[in-house]
Amino acid sequence: MSEKFEPVIIGFTCNWCSYRAADMAGMGRIKYAPNIRLIRLMCSGRLDPTFVIKAFAGGADGVLVSGCHPGDCHYIEQNYKAMRRFYLLRKLLSQMGIEPGRLKLLWASAAEGQIFADEVTKFTEEVRALGPLHWDPTAALEAEQSIYQPAEVAA
Amino acid sequence: MSKEKIGVYICHCGSNIAGTVDVAEVSRWAGEALKDRGVVVSRDYKFMCSSLGQELIQKDIKEQGLTRVVVAACSPHLHEQTFRNACKEGGLNPYLCELVSIREQCSWIHPDKAVGTEKAKAIVSGGVEKVIWDEPLEPLRVPINPVTLVVGGGIAGIQAALEVANAGYPVIMVEREPSIGGHMAQFDKTFPTLDCSACILTPRMVEVGSHPNVKLFSYAEVTNVSGYVGNFQVTIKQKARSVNTDLCTGCGICQEKCPKKVIDPVFEAGLGYRKAVYTPFPQAVPKYPVIDRENCTYFLKGTCRACEKFCPTGAIDFTQEDEYFTFDVGQIILATGWDLFDARRIPQYGYGRLANVFTSLEFERLTNAAGPTGGKVVLRDGVTVPKSVAIVHCVGSRDQNYNPYCSAICCMQSLKFAHLVHERTGAEVYNFYLEMRTPAKGYEEFYQRVLEEGTHFIRGKVAEITDAARYPGEEGKLIVQAENTLIGKQMRVPVDMVILSAALEPRRDFKEVARLFGISCSEEGWLIERHPKLDPVATMTEGIYIAGCAQGPKDIPASVAQGAAAAARVIGKIQQKQITMEPIRASIDQEKCSGCRICNNMCPFNAITFIEDRMVSEVNPALCQGCGTCVAACPAGAISGTVFSDQAILAQLDGLLLNNLKTLDLTPA
Amino acid sequence: MSSASVSPTPEGIRQKTFLEEVIENTPGDCHLLNCIQCGTCGGSCPSGQDMDHTPRAIFAMISAGLKKEVLKSNTPWYCVSCYYCTVRCPQSVHITDIMYTLKRLAVKEKVYDDSKAPDFSKTFVDWVENYGRAFELGLMSMHLIKHNPFGVFKMAGMGMGMISKGRMAFTPTRIKGIDSLKAILNKAKELEAMA
Amino acid sequence: MKYSYFPGCSLERNASAYHVSAMAIAEPLGMEFVEVEDWNCCGATEYVSLNLIASYALIARNLAQAAKETSTKQLVAPCSACYLNLKKCNAYMEESPSLEEKINLALAAGGLSYKGGTLKVRHLLDVIVNDVGYEAIAAKVTKPLKGLRVAPYYGCMIVRPKLGKNGTFDNPEYPTTLDKLLKVLGATVIDFPLKAHCCGGHMTQISESTGFELIRRLIKGATDYKADLIVTLCPMCQLNLDAFQGAMNAHFNTTYHMPVLYFTQMIGLAFGMDAASLGIGTELVDARPALEKIGVEVPEAEIVVKKPPKEALPMPSMPEEK
């Protein structure tokens, strides 16, 4: 078997909408790219920017952050906070030399299994096109420390 | 190297998982590769959730002294509770058990067995890493307030309210209209038995209105909801009725004397009139009228006051204002029902343009003995009895241009209409249908009966309805044009009257309602149940239930069944007196807290307060819902969350990043 | 768009069904697989009464693989491109576009019984290809002479009226860039043949 | 406002009255039209019946020619068939990169190229009611069409199908823009149920009886509704309803007399322009009796029967017969 590039993608999904969208995709037997592995958080607001940095540092080529649609958050409005963090994080990543296209935000309601599946496949191909992420481990470590809770990311 | 003793269990789920994941291989791999992570036993089994599967785990806990358990099977949303309970019975703290999904997230979506097997390994590895960091926890227990709020007083809400009230618990019912009864109150006969709608509904309405355990707010709306299961706070807006209900006897003199007549768009479906002061119908519950301020001459012009003058008890009160009430309730049932599709959206059917095209709700009012024509089926001119009537199925349903779903009741409703037209007018009846959907007890039999009555059934979706005559004999008629698909010929059927069996749609304000109560709705706007088969009346939000057409189109028997089912769930909870809640909570390490207060405005539930004298923040565990946003936000890393701690998440991440994809070719063809 | 039913040949080689052929030759996603045989198209069609088969029936025949019967039928040629069916179809089937596809397939396979309609299109196209503009008088007279010699008299009044009111030209106009247009069309046909 | 203008083959000859009247009202309405240079036929509904790619390439050549004119981003077509063809090609090229690529390969052979969506394709009616607007039109009305009962007739291709993101500018089943426009001009507008039904296109050439039946329905409908005349916005519709009305009457043994004029002619009349300058008089079904109601005098049409000039090009040969 040939050794070729297969992106590894980590998906952070919220318990109420996007994790259920993934369940829904499964129940509907909707096929999508297998490169993604999901971590369940209670809310997209739980996403600590460090998780994303650690994922990239640990070998992920892409990270998906997914939650309920704006306005539909189970915790009222925490996904807006996730959204704010997401945009800042993308900016930070590009400052660190990581293509912002490796980080994706997806709103998916519990009913949107098809959308979830389609978007995961699309994202996988986008990341595949970007190629493997070779992040120098020391740079990764530095990044991790520098990002660790700057007030603007937290707010 | 972990010091835990971990047991790993891989489920076949019959062929659901084993079909595309080599479960034996995953189990073998976990036992070997994860040995130094603490895995001491790894097994695969046909059905882990069966009692034998659960016993397997319990036996290992006892015999091998397991300190952690990982089950790789279906979604935690299905069986997390099952396996936690199994561990508990086996003597292990339930929160030391992780269920990871290799079915919904693996076997069902990846047809390639090699791919599925490798992904399953990564998922198991993530679960093992995470479980190491899990902590033993005790579920939180909070008392449950037995008061239940029912929103919507249609047949579904009425049934739910009566069940709860009859079980001895207090109910608050909120209905937007001046009277409860919902759509069923508008009908004359109900299929398939042709029971008189009012005869079976009115006693229930009266029972609600006079029940000692029911507090009824009509002409009212819920404007705010806060809190959580067992302990919600709701605000109810009582719109000003302009009638003092303490004095009013419901004599109806005000309605009689009121000179202002307006079209009633709600109860009469726009086909009849009411007064500016009105109860929608004589059997209304409550019996007190309301003054429609948008139409009352006094409110518009400052004169009239006829109602006030004639009211024998002095109950009219023009100065009343909207009132707000706040209640604590434990659980909530939403039974807000449906709205009728606006048939004007299909211009080729001519509704609103061609006088004798009626909607189904209009026709219900036409046949109703208490309706605008006293039950006579006549044309829009109010006198002419139609000699031929076309009934059009699937108007706005099963159509990508409008609503893709089947409205479920309109085939039966159309058959009911065919029968009523025959019975009342003897007219020729043409039913234009697509498929005849009669899937419930007694329904097909009703279809047989209508067939025998000589109704013409034409299979084909109506293309257009026009008054433009093309051939002699069409003049002055409505012409229904369609293909009779069974013979493959285009037909033009001239008739006097057309009835459009319009779709049932979600309430127009579904978005606001879903948001207000914090639950989800489908793309179309139907409220979403927790599980489409196994939990059809609960929602994702603990303590909030749905019943009737708010959940999706259905007939009266199904609406009643759901109302009762939701009530049973509510009563079950109340009887437990306490609600156990997942102990997913944030807590602040006061040593680490720098007092920056960033977390304070992070929490939408106001669970975090700043302690001024100690200059640190604190979480109130009763208010915290465990979203974790504050955990992620604290720059000092002072906040930690249970179940999903930083360490546990990062460990799971580590496990998931298992490097095993490189040998597979996953590039899409 | 690949899940259409397939009938395996004895050797087990997958053969393209007529349904798939029609779908492939229609631009975009024409949703033909979604047809629920409701008859909205057949009911809406202004020339439906004169068609051999209603559009709905044609779709049932396509999925049954009755290629010859479909391509022989007058249905696509009687389609006047009113697009009523397309905007009304509850399943968003691109019916009018499919009618064009059927015309093209019929011309390719030359199986139609009555060549009147295809000839009309051909004559029209011929003019356009040679001059870059349509030429009504030539088109109509040529077409009438060939297919309805007696009709010439019936229509004569109309033709005279048009001529006397200055509404019909005797001579076709030729565009300046006719050579470049010819090159474009030749290239396009080449591309089409390759596909 | 300045627009590129695609007259199409019909407006060159059989519908020259449409062209003339459109030009006549352009100025008072503040519109400037730049004719697409060396445009070619849009292929009507015929070309796509034979060749798919070639038919789109044929249309795309016009888009490419129009896009050369950089001072305007909008392409206006008065003919509904041209409008739909141009709009469809524009939309499909934008939606489907593979189709766009093929078309551009073909265009390259003629030294042209076009990017789908560069231009916005509009119908003349759309531009007049939406860009100029009813108010501006009302302000110019000096001779309201009072007492004239008109049947507004849209036909098919101006409102159907729904294409691209923006769909259609009016309802595909029951459009109303022309109704409103005619009301603004002072006419009595009947609520014509057949307003978006089909005139039959080229059906008279394929099956006479079918074609005539489609014409009959519309003429009968307008007559039943006691219209004085039908107002159209498409040369094909005008041709069918006007020029074939006599043959249709002969076919069914009927005696309908229903004049058919263009909406641009009605605008011109309401603006007080004289009938001849709007091409009125070239219709075959005499509009004079109807127009007398509003005091419009129509000059006796000058009968011109010209011999083909000497320089006439030879008739093209017929496709080969097998």
Ligand SMILES: Cc1cc2nc3c(=O)[nH]c(=O)nc-3n(C[C@H](O)[C@H](O)[C@H](O)COP(=O)(O)OP(=O)(O)OC[C@H]3O[C@@H](n4cnc5c(N)ncnc54)[C@H](O)[C@@H]3O)c2cc1C
């Ligand atoms: C023409 C027609 C005929 C039918 N005939 C039959 C029949 O013969 N037999 C049969 O079995 N079924 C029949 N059905 C179906 C039947 O109508 C439904 O099954 C039934 O009405 C569902 O009841 P419900 O309580 O869920 O909703 P509804 O009857 O719609 O009641 C909902 C109630 O909630 C109130 N409400 C809505 N929103 C709010 C809010 N935000 N706050 C407070 N209150 C609110 C409404 O005012 C209403 O009173 C028919 C349907 C139609 C369209």
Ligand SMILES: Cc1cc2nc3c(=O)[nH]c(=O)nc-3n(C[C@H](O)[C@H](O)[C@H](O)COP(=O)(O)OP(=O)(O)OC[C@H]3O[C@@H](n4cnc5c(N)ncnc54)[C@H](O)[C@@H]3O)c2cc1C
């Ligand atoms: C082929 C087929 C496929 C189906 N697929 C689906 C599907 O995919 N999705 C879906 O939603 N529905 C499906 N259904 C419908 C589904 O089977 C029923 O809705 C469901 O089984 C009803 O459950 P129940 O508990 O009412 O009855 P049952 O499943 O019949 O259970 C009744 C139980 O009572 C026991 N019992 C009977 N009499 C006595 C007695 N006197 N004393 C003690 N015990 C007794 C029986 O042994 C049995 O265990 C399908 C039905 C069929 C026929």
Ligand code: SF4
């Ligand atoms: S535990 Fe889940 S996956 Fe396993 S048999 Fe039960 S339902 Fe299926």
Ligand code: SF4
């Ligand atoms: S007249 Fe007075 S008492 Fe009688 S119903 Fe009206 S308000 Fe009530």
Ligand code: SF4
């Ligand atoms: S005051 Fe208003 S409600 Fe009372 S009688 Fe007059 S119009 Fe009717």
Ligand code: SF4
């Ligand atoms: S129930 Fe019958 S009429 Fe109603 S949408 Fe379904 S199939 Fe159509």
Ligand code: SF4
């Ligand atoms: S954010 Fe952290 S450090 Fe700041 S007040 Fe809250 S707990 Fe303390």
Ligand code: SF4
């Ligand atoms: S985790 Fe934090 S932000 Fe979320 S509910 Fe609890 S205290 Fe509030």
Ligand code: SF4
């Ligand atoms: S209208 Fe659409 S779904 Fe209905 S028969 Fe025609 S193509 Fe099929």
Ligand code: SF4
């Ligand atoms: S587009 Fe063609 S097939 Fe469709 S309704 Fe019109 S004439 Fe009939």
